């Protein structure tokens with residue numbers, strides 16, 4: 001995606017452009033994870049155990065990112081997916097003395113989690129994603145409660 005397209009998209013969605021605006025839009029934990037590359041505590045967010053059908057969207061910009069069809073129980077305490085259902089980008093992350101591949105939302109650059117090459121599916125990938133970076137939409141399930 002070109003820079004111009006990105007800016008146009010941001011304008012349409014009225015995306016926050018400053019850190020102060022992000023802080024207003026997001027909860028402190030959501031802000032820490034998505035804007036400061038934080039990691040939520042394992043098993044701290046209910047999405048790791050969410051088995052309902054639906055789509056997981058970016059909590060920052062609403063872009064669809066992961067489908068329940070690729071979700072699996074990794075036992076790690078974080079929502080895990082065998083593939084990305086939407087646009088994500090990957091970046092090398094060498095923080096904490098580890099070599100990991102960081103996963104970000106392609107639309108707004110929110111930090112989502114990491115991807116590891118030890119998944120169970122045909123792709124062999126395991127997207128280990130922070131639950132608080134996601135917004136689950138069960139689609140036809142009315143009366144859903146937001147976590």
Ligand SMILES: [Zn+2]
Nearest residue numbers: 058061105108
């Ligand atoms: Zn996003």
